[in-house]
Amino acid sequence: MSLSRREMAEIVARDIPDGSYVNLGIGQPTMVADHLRPDSGVTLHTENGMLGMGRPATGGEIDPDLTNAGKQPVTELPGASYFHHADSFAMMRGGHLDICIMGAFQVSATGDLANWSTGAPDAIPAVGGAMDLAIGAKQVFVMMSLFAKDGQPKLVPECTYPLTGRGCVSRVYTDVATFAVGSDGVRIVETFGITVDELISRIGVPLVSSPFP
Amino acid sequence: MSLSRREMAEIVARDIPDGSYVNLGIGQPTMVADHLRPDSGVTLHTENGMLGMGRPATGGEIDPDLTNAGKQPVTELPGASYFHHADSFAMMRGGHLDICIMGAFQVSATGDLANWSTGAPDAIPAVGGAMDLAIGAKQVFVMMSLFAKDGQPKLVPECTYPLTGRGCVSRVYTDVATFAVGSDGVRIVETFGITVDELISRIGVPLVSSPFP
């Protein structure tokens, strides 16, 4: 059976090595935090200027001066630090984060990412920190459903939506399979309720079924 | 009579507007600090990472972690702040300091500054922060004797020593005259024990004797 959003978050959390520095993008990726072991030593970065972000704040904990990148109130863990926006994005752009996790409209076979604009002519362009996140970590993990509502695959030979970053995605976590994107192509890491043959038949991207080394 | 080094420092101090942010270069310029009125509101910057530097430290005040750019122990004034080297030089390069005061080997009629190297073939090149200071303030004041030991003027039509910065000097304080360097040439602001005619005869730079506007 295909994965629920919660199960996807569990799978991603399992793949984050202990002690990693991680940025969780807005939306679905924030759910990953719920599945990190407290003793994992994983430190969360939020691009609005903090390392050591804790869980969402509730009730009396809510402080309007302490939010995540989605502008939701959060808490602070022991050992946290604050810094300004230029320092925060220097940390990202400089490749110091181990993993960024983002949603996507499309990912290409060469790891191109499209997640900021559908290119609709009447859309108001808004990119936020997406392009900085895309190039700003040693690894970029994408979380998305593999198929759009109209059944079209979102893992594609080449993105048709405007790009967020080129060749930046290393892993794609979807509801029916996890993929590793490398210089030699896209490999299936794991499937969930779908056969490799069916995956291959429904996606126009050449897939390698051998386990990722 | 020509000015002593102490008198030169007094004259420079007099020309620093109240409330200015000022960097005093190594050597003679540091003497300017002794002549600033305590109520002048002048804040001293030292490029090794401090605003609000106080007088030299003595005795028990000496702290090896608190020095000026000449690596001499100094003190801290109320309202001081510390910052790292990239921030300190960003402050300079960004034009936030009002005045930098430096020594010089030569200054040209167009405000070129030469003060880091005599170009001697066997010299070990060493620039420190000189080039950053030269371009790093709204105004650059130079303090120097007008004539070298061999009698050659150090205010010259064109520098023969390697440059520190181009067109950066706005005032030249010497033992026998103060000069203002502007886009229209070099004007004599004040003379000390020398006539304007003698100055003109001893310097190969066209001088304007009218008061600086």
Next chain:
Amino acid sequence: MEAGAAVSVIKDGDTVLVGGFGMAGMPVELIDALIGHGAGDLTIVSNNAGNGDTGLAALLAAGRVRKVVCSFPRQADSWVFDRLYRAGRIELEVVPQGNLAERLRAAGAGIGAFFTPTGAGTPLADGKESRVIDGREYILEYPIRGDVALIRAHVADRLGNLVYRKTARNFGPVMATAAAVTIAQVARIVEAGELDPEVIVTPAIYVDRLVPVEVPA
């Protein structure tokens, strides 16, 4: 200084840097004073383009803004900007958030331009100079300077040294360096020497005017 007097330095046509990320660090009282002051034809540089009907959104609604430079104008409650944009009554320059922060820093730091990997190969790089350095593609970005910066800090001393609170720090420190005149609203002003010199985030050299704004308890 009173907020109205502080913002009176802003002239028609000015570029105004406005701190804040959402409401954290947003200098609401300074923006309100700017609305009261009346300057128009402004270019606003800020991370967002206004929320709801207050603050930046109110400034936009008052017709004072010619152009917005920001990373993320489109939000659930950005209806004022959305309406003006769709009506062709406001210009928009979208800048990736990190490039926005770095362009502001470059302005403050005297950097003429810099090569950034962010945005390379995307539509936001269209028309920009690009270059491959050590096998990676970069685009050339230029400084964003402000005539005035409006920021919110936590505590100032009388000289203008600033400390911030938590993630409300965000754009304040870089914007303070990038504008000819920086106006900071703060919850409290203390004497010089009361802030530990080791913890000052924005040195006083970057701050021109202080406006105390009481924070509701």
Next chain:
Amino acid sequence: MEAGAAVSVIKDGDTVLVGGFGMAGMPVELIDALIGHGAGDLTIVSNNAGNGDTGLAALLAAGRVRKVVCSFPRQADSWVFDRLYRAGRIELEVVPQGNLAERLRAAGAGIGAFFTPTGAGTPLADGKESRVIDGREYILEYPIRGDVALIRAHVADRLGNLVYRKTARNFGPVMATAAAVTIAQVARIVEAGELDPEVIVTPAIYVDRLVPVEVPA
């Protein structure tokens, strides 16, 4: 971690960033450990090129350094460097101090290159790309990356968050961002949470190894 074990990561041929401005912030014990460790053919990036016969000067005297990148090698007591340089036994790249700091920052911040006004029109710009931007001449400078940074801070927490003391801060924070491995010697290590998150200068993400070194009272 003990100093010797910490610096054992340094290999022949590495580029080592060494903090400090004169003795303020100089990681003397880490340099001593590096001398004991024995790696050679090093490129040292530091503001100066050693003073007297200890620290960096001793490393140079031991013949371990192929090249020095610094702003100011020539000092009253830099006889070790002077001798090696005049004997043609060491390479020197002189970089204006602010360009040195900014090139280190660029390495840490993922900036591919930047245009700086410092040095334009001087012999240190020879052979460098230059460009006039808004009427001012700039030269293009590239990042300086280190394999290892050796820095001295004041207090660390167990995660590696650092605070510094006074002007001993100098190059530490930028060098920490610019190296693959950053080793900090500190006077004291406290528990996570004991340092105020608002005052941390170097976040733990930049620090790989901590070496406590007792400071003589």
